[in-house]
Amino acid sequence: MTMRDDIILEDTTLRDGEQTPGVAFSKETKTKILNSLIEAGVTSVEIGIPAMGGEELDFIKSCVDRQDEARLVVWHRGVREDVESSLDLGFKAVHIGLPTSKGHLKASVRKDRSWLLSTATELIKMAKDRGAFVSISAEDIARTEISFLQEYAGVVHEAGADRLRLSDTVGLLGPEAYGERVAAVGEAAPIDTQCHAHNDFGLATANTLAGLHAGARYFHVTVNAIGERAGMADLAQVVVALKKLYDRDLGIDLTKLKDMSRIVAAAANHEVLPWQPVTGDNVFAHESGIHANGMFRDTSSFEPFPPEHVGGERRYVLGKHSGRALVAWALEQQGIEPREDLLGQVLDEVRAESIRARGAVSQEETVALYEKALARTSG
Known part of the structure; x- marks a missing residue:
């Protein structure tokens, strides 16, 4: 199936994202994250779960008058009073969380499938x-029989639901199996589906793309x-994969991705890994001699897209794997026209220093190493 042209991203950093163990956002922090999104x-x-009350509810109430800026969805348990309270506040979009697997029905809500329907x-x-x-979940779809998933889809569509969220709650599915479930629901009922993929096997992004290829219209990210x-x-x-690999532009300003990443990292008190795709500090960093040589001639040699497209910056890093060209470049950046016969010595010392320091060698340190080599030849 061809990926739809009208796919819609929904961010759940403020709800599922905040459910990260040890993470707790204040009202002020949640407002800052919402603004950045x-x-x-x-x-x-x-945006969150009203039933939590307290500061969470204060934040949610503060969002009622912002619904013209974006669709703001409020999450609820399958409890009538919870949903009614959000509607009473004036919210126009609600999500209802309900499990569909027998295991989750028994262990989580202690009900059966007749109660669910x-x-x-x-x-x-x-x-x-x-x-x-109205958005509604099918939670734990990995352990829900496809036949019942299809039955459930038909029931919620008939009841008038606008969207069915297909939640791989414990991240048990691979892309093929996730896509199969999305396609099966599409065959059973003409209801918009939403991908909700957890990353327990590192497949959340792949499963999301597979779901979109199988006909889903919406998808969740954090x-x-x-x-x-x-x-x-x-x-x-x-977002970047959809735009660069599948020609689907969702209207997101890619240059704001890195700043948004840092806002959430600070709020969660967790640094972004240097090798985090798109937003990590090493994504556009180059140390290897072969890579640097290629980059100096053509920056597309070892970058899938230019860093400025996503608010990043290109860096050249001196270290164990660097070559003579990168040493010469670093010295030139510091206003030095290096002697060719000294580059090999300086490179050896840069590599040794990188091993000692267990990290990169700065341009200033490289200048000092060059000056020592120069002094030895003139002494």
């Missing part, structure tokens, strides 16, 4: 009668891939 062009945001129908109809956009256990699909990775 909207400024970057995100048009749909899941009747509750889903009742809650959807109530919210639709009040004019809301900034920096934060979330429960191993996290979720990363906003920057999926």
